[in-house]
Amino acid sequence: MQKILYVAHCLLNTASKVAREPREGARQEEELRVAVLKKALERGVQLIQLPCPEFTLYGARRWGHVYEQFDNTFFRTHSRTILAPIIQEMQEYLTHPERVEVLGVIGIDGSPSCGVSYTCRGCWGGELSRRDDLQEVIRTVHLVEQSGVFMEVLQELLREAEIDLPVVGLYAPERERVLSLLDV
Ligand code: SF4
Structure with a gap:
């Protein structure tokens, strides 16, 4: 049986991320990203790339943002629009459990968009x-235990479609939790 895993866009394409200088913790995150990709390849897991909500709204020269700046109807509507075909595709795979197993979704913890367990908040704007x-x-930014806006919308769409899948965030301190999704 084939296994499929949905991943945040920048798990496969880091060029979509906000351009910035290397920061503390970036090396561990990159190591974990590569470990996920390696394990997926070794185990024959097929990866499906989610769209990047920020790149497709604001492009490559955007600033870094916080949750509050995306927590509005326009960003949520954009997220719904670009996720709609993903949900349809997922539904189609799920109607063939004899051929395909959908393992879940990996987001990017800390992101105001793709965070799953952690997002960043602050009084920016x-x-x-x-x-x-x-x-x-700038220093008002802080990590909170909450999903980013895009992942909130994704989880709403999954509930509406009655799809129950694990959704976890790429987060270096919780390395084993992410990698265990690929224990197939
Ligand atoms: S919005 Fe999501 S996919 Fe796009 S760069 Fe940020 S974390 Fe990655």
Whole structure:
């Protein structure tokens, strides 16, 4: 039987991510990303790439954002629109359990969009150029135990379609939890 795993877009294509300088923890995240890909290849798991909601709205030169900036009807509608064909495709695979097993979905923890167990929140927004408290505003960003907006929408769509699948986030401190999804 073939196994299928849905993954966040940048798990396969890191060029979609916000451009930035290397930061603390990035190396462990990259190691985990590569470990997931290697294990999927070794175990013959087929990977299906979700669309990137941020790239398809704001392109390659976007700033980093926080959850609050995407928590609006426009971002949620965009997420629903680009996820609709993914859900249809998933439904089709799920109607053939004798041939295919869908293992679940891997998001990207910490992302304001694709976080599953963790997203980043903060008081960001508005015109930046004349603020003299910019560093203070930037420092309001913090990790919270909650999904990002795109993953919230994905989980809503899964519930509406009555699809019950594990959804986990790529998060270096919880490495084994992510890799265990590929124990097939
Ligand atoms: S929005 Fe999601 S897929 Fe796109 S770069 Fe961010 S975490 Fe990756």
